Amino acid sequence: MLIAAVDVGSARARAGLFTPDGQLVARTSRGFDTRHASDGQAGFVFAEIWQAVSDALAEARQQAGTAPERIGALAFDATCSLVVDAPGFAPDVIAWHDHRAVAEAAELSDIAHEVVSRAGGAVSPEMQTPRLIWLRRHRPDIWANLRGIRDLGDHLAFRATGIATRSHCAAAAKWPWLPDQGGWAEDLLTRLGIADFPHAEPVLLTGAAIGPLTEPAAAELGLTRSCVVASGMIDAFAGALGAAPGMPALIAGTSNCIMALDVPVGPALWGPYPGAILPDEAVTEAGQSATGALLEWVRRQYPDAQTHDQITARLARMPEPGAGLHVLPDFKGNRAPFADPLMRGVVHGMGLDRGQAAMDALYWRAAVGIALGTRQVIDHMGLTPARLGMAGGQARTALMRQLYADATGAEIHWQPDDAVLRGTAIAAAAPRAGGLRAARDRFARPATVTAPDPQGQARRGRDWAVFLRMQQQRDEILNMTKD
Template sequence: MLIAAVDVGSARARAGLYTLQGHLVARASRGFATLPSPGGQAGFAFAEIWQAVADALAEARRMAGASPAQVQALAFDATCSLVVDAPGFSPDVIAWHDHRAVAEAHEVSAIAHEVVARAGGSVSPEMQTPKLIWLRRNRPEVWAGLRGIRDLCDHLAFRATGLPARSLCAMASKWPWLPDRGGWADDLLARFDIAGFPHDEPVLAPGSLIGPLSEQGAAELGLDRECVVATGLIDAFSGALGAAPDMPALIAGTSNCVMAAGIRVTPALWGPYPGAILRDESVTEGGQSATGALLESIRRQYADAPSHDDILARIADAPEPAPGIHVLPDFKGSRTPFADPLMRGVIHGLPLDRDAAALDGLYWRAAVGIALGTRQVIAHMGLVPDRIALAGGQARAALMRQLYADAIGAEIHWQPEDAVLRGTAIAAAAPMLGGIRAARARFAREVQVTRPDPAARLRRDRDWKIFQRMQQHRAEISDMQGE
């Protein structure tokens, strides 16, 4: 028996196959395109995402030598992208990082409401409420023709099973839905005239059984109809589930998210969200947008397009580069602590050189700025952790794990196998193993611990002081410009 987990990120669909004992057997991925357009808009084609999912699953099965009948459970995680199932709307997936609804987000943020409070007092244009308002106002013909509108992880499960269901994880964290106050915030829907979309599907906790694959879903995914699908999660929440338990988790991928339990409602933090991961626990998220995307944008400037691993290996083998460059990494706005989607990044000390050595320096100093931003997020959350569980693509490199340990001043606990896929596999296995906690215990793996290097403390403390001063200067310049 094998368990399948599918993670749909910002550019790739990844599929992993696990044994019921939690061992990763095979993993494969396939890419899909981002379709940008003016005005801060970006989207995906769901058909392309779905094909990438099917291809990744097929490749993982081929690598494992597994027949369709051996895969008996499946779950999906995904970015909080919005699937608009309606005639005439293309691309039909609004990307999570799409900022077309900045004005609508500002309008929602101006009212006193629990949904706004749990968004840290400032609703992000990356959440679904402002996107719903934008769609209702700007594309009324699409709104009128909606067959469905869902978070991407939910639409993937719907396409697989034909059974409508919504993940409590996505609903609590991205939609006007309050799990501890009766569900849909009907007053907010009415206030903005957005109550008319299809939204009567059941809301299920992560790891709940949805049902078996439909005939169409089984054929498209190359699996048997006896394979059952469980409710998935938003990708960062899945990473927190799959990371080392009983400590805050940092999911460092395209963006950075710090997830922790037991935090009260606080400005510029998202949450607390009851039941978003575990039924009896509320989780809060603080984050930075487009961190990994910043590193990727620098990688693309190299003439020979090296991998991130190649860049980091070269940096690790030489003295720390470019100490005179300092980076504020908020090139896609600030989630925490400023809650400003229009904030932009700053680079100090940038030379004209664009050879590999110069780009290595810029890459590394951007990574330092990201790690310092994570330190600031953790402090804003009121946390003083002695250990942090690290997950996401950035966690694969030992140099990045050391950087986070040094910048935060805490041990980094990393389970070498992919924590995001593992979290989704835990959700898929939960109906078979007696619940999500039991599945998490079964799937846990030995951690590698990275401790702060005392020799790096002086450098990072200096970087931290400069980081804060640059933020002050940025704020002064914005005030001078009247922004």
């Protein structure tokens, strides 16, 4: 039997096939589009995501040379995008990075409630409660006709099985659901006027069996009805499960997240969320928005088409470029430590040259700024980790792993076989493997370890001093320009 894992990110659906002992035998991906609109709005079309999932799974089966009936388990992870299942709402998925609900998030943040406390005291517009408020106020026609409203990963599982459930991970981390205090915060929902949204589905722990594929879903995914779907996770949580156990995890993809245990409630910290990954642990998340998206934006400015791998391979062969160039990477707001979705980035020392060398320098210095932001998040969480398990697209190259080691002072432990897909495969395998922890132990692989380099640490130390000073200057300028 093979185990299938599907990871739906910001622009691509990735599929992986694993053996029961955790060996990755195939990995593929297919893209889908983002619809951008005014006022910070962005969305996806669920049908396009589903088609990308189907195509990725079909190619993975072909790559592995396996028959559909050999795949007996499946789980999904996804960004915390919101699927609005209602006639007339298009695009029908509100993207995770959509900021239409900034005002609603600010209003919610002023309410003294445990849900707000676990959101760091300043609710992000990327969470689902402010989006529910926005829909109720701005689209009452849609609200009145909701058939369902779910996290993207949960809706993928619903589309696959026909069984409506919610994942414990998404419910605890992004919705007004308190697993250690009885579940849904009905008092808050009533106060906000949104208690009537559909939310009667059972909430399942990560790795709990939901049920087999429906006949139509099996046909669309190229699988059989004997394939059982398990409850999945938000993508960053899947990466934390699949990364090296026993240490905090750095998920460095489209955004950066630090996931750690035993972190108390604090400003700009998301959590702790009991059972969001393993049932007997509470995890806290803090991070940076749109970090990988910033590198992608820089990539698109090159005069000639470039891939991230081409750029980083070139950077690894040259002396460190970009002397005098410094970047604050908050181009899509700041999650931690400032919890300000309206904060914006800063570039100091940029010239007019747009040739390849100049763009290489900007790419590298943006990466340095992102890594320094990760250091600041770790400090804000009160952590001094000697080791970090790393996952996500930014972890693919030795250059980036060395950068994070030098910026944070921690050893970087990286599993080459894709920790995010691995974490989701662990969830898929859990019903037949004796539980989530047993499946994780079975799937564990040796990690590649990158130690901090003293010379690199010295360079990042100088950059750190500039980074902090630029933040102070940004604050001073904002105070000078306030009405």
